[in-house]
Amino acid sequence: MRIPLTFIALSLAVSNVHAAYTIQDGKLINADRVATLSCDDHYQIATNAYLAEDWDVAATQFDIIHTSFPKTPMGQESPFFKGVCLYEREEYEFANEAFNDYLKSSAQPQFFAEAMDYKFAIANQFAGGARRRCFGTKQLPKILPAKNLAVEIYDEIIQTMPCHDYAAEALWAKGNMYWEEGAYSESIDNFQMLIRRFPKHELTPQAYVAINQVYRTEAEWEFQNPDLLQLAELNLRRFETDFPRDERLEQAKIDLIALKETYASGLWTTGNYYEGQGAPKAAVIYYLNALKKFPETQVAEKCRARLESLQHVEL
Numbered sequence: 001m002r003i004p005l006t007f008i009a010l011s012l013a014v015s016n017v018h019a020a021y022t023i024q025d026g027k028l029i030n031a032d033r034v035a036t037l038s039c040d041d042h043y044q045i046a047t048n049a050y051l052a053e054d055w056d057v058a059a060t061q062f063d064i065i066h067t068s069f070p071k072t073p074m075g076q077e078s079p080f081f082k083g084v085c086l087y088e089r090e091e092y093e094f095a096n097e098a099f100n101d102y103l104k105s106s107a108q109p110q111f112f113a114e115a116m117d118y119k120f121a122i123a124n125q126f127a128g129g130a131r132r133r134c135f136g137t138k139q140l141p142k143i144l145p146a147k148n149l150a151v152e153i154y155d156e157i158i159q160t161m162p163c164h165d166y167a168a169e170a171l172w173a174k175g176n177m178y179w180e181e182g183a184y185s186e187s188i189d190n191f192q193m194l195i196r197r198f199p200k201h202e203l204t205p206q207a208y209v210a211i212n213q214v215y216r217t218e219a220e221w222e223f224q225n226p227d228l229l230q231l232a233e234l235n236l237r238r239f240e241t242d243f244p245r246d247e248r249l250e251q252a253k254i255d256l257i258a259l260k261e262t263y264a265s266g267l268w269t270t271g272n273y274y275e276g277q278g279a280p281k282a283a284v285i286y287y288l289n290a291l292k293k294f295p296e297t298q299v300a301e302k303c304r305a306r307l308e309s310l311q312h313v314e315l
Contacts, residue, residue, distance in 0.1 A: 033060075035068035043074050050081060059085035066101070076105040080115055092122045093132045093146065096153065119153050120166050126150035127173055147177060168198045175210060184218040195242075205246045208239035212255040219259055223266030232259050257296070264290045264299035271303070280313045 035042055046061030062082035069075035083098030099115045099122075109115065126132075126146040134140035154170035161167050171194040178187035191207040191214070198204055215232040222228065236252050243249065271286030287303040287310075294300055 033064050033067040035064055039065060039069040039072055039074055042068075043078075046078070046081070050085065053088070055085040055088045058082075059089070070105075077102070077110065079105060080109070080111045083115070083118060087118055087122065090130075091138070092125050092130055093136070093149065094138070096122050096149070116157065116161060116166065120157055120170070123150045123153035123157070123170070124173065126153070127177055147181075150177065162197070165201075168194055168201045168203055171197070172203050172207065175207070179210070179214050179217070184214050187214050199242065205239070205243050205248050208235060208243070209248050209252050209255065211235045212252050212259065216255055216259045216262065219262045223263055229259060229263060232256055260294045261297045261299055264294040264297045264303075267293075268299050268303060271306070275306070275310075280310055281315055284310050284313050284315060 037045075042061050042065050046058050046065065049055075049058035049061060059082050062078040062085065065072075066075050066078040066082065079098045079102035083095045083102060086092075086095035086098055096119060099119050102115055103109055103112065127150040130146060131142040132144040132146040132149065133142050134144060151174060154174050157164075157170045158167045171190045175187045175190035175194065178184070178190065188211055191211050194201070194207045195204050212232045212235055215228045215235075219225070219228050233256065236256055239246075239252055240249060267286045267290035271283040271290070274280070274286065275283035284307065287307050290297075290303045291300050291307070
């Protein structure tokens, strides 16, 4: 059996990740994370490295403090600073894990808001295309997509801080991510949740606009689905009711017209097909349908021109 070279390379890399382990307080831990000095001395080294922006040394020392002195105040706050160090090193997945450890370390963590700031920034990095390392080890490259982790973090923020601006921004970000991935129903669900939960937020009018744009994108694949047009019209009416003077209403109206153009184009294309197949009666039916349903579109003008050429056809 032939083994792929990529698998061999990954196996060799993983084989070099072995480390010495020891038992401490009944737990198996990496020997490199066992304290060799007092808690205060390790903390001094960590803070000096942190202030000097020596992120690797600082992260290691904060990890030692958290591992060896977990019940001390310094041990409980160390994961936060470790997370900051890892964030600065662009190790976003490991930074997120460190912030999770910090948030679990106390019922009322001192740096709760700051930790959530970083988690939100990490989610944005992943949503923007930042990647994860293979097998969760620093010895392997960052090649794995991480948008699923972005969604997990956004959901944590929405659940933990349901009334915070970050929750609104997380819903907005999720809506756009799903839209980009072609998951149109999930995209609209998140935009609509943003509208319901944050009716006065600055992103809410933009969510109304985005919903019609998603319908427009979806209609390019499902131009025969009449529900999309009806839903887009309903969304526009709600937008007009909630924000009657918002300047973005005009964009929503433009998008609705574009959606109608898409539907009309589908009828026009089908009519063209039948006309080319020598079935003028069927072509006339489609042209008339487009003209009746979407009279304000540019496609309707094209249909009108073709109907004039097909006046001799009897239905």
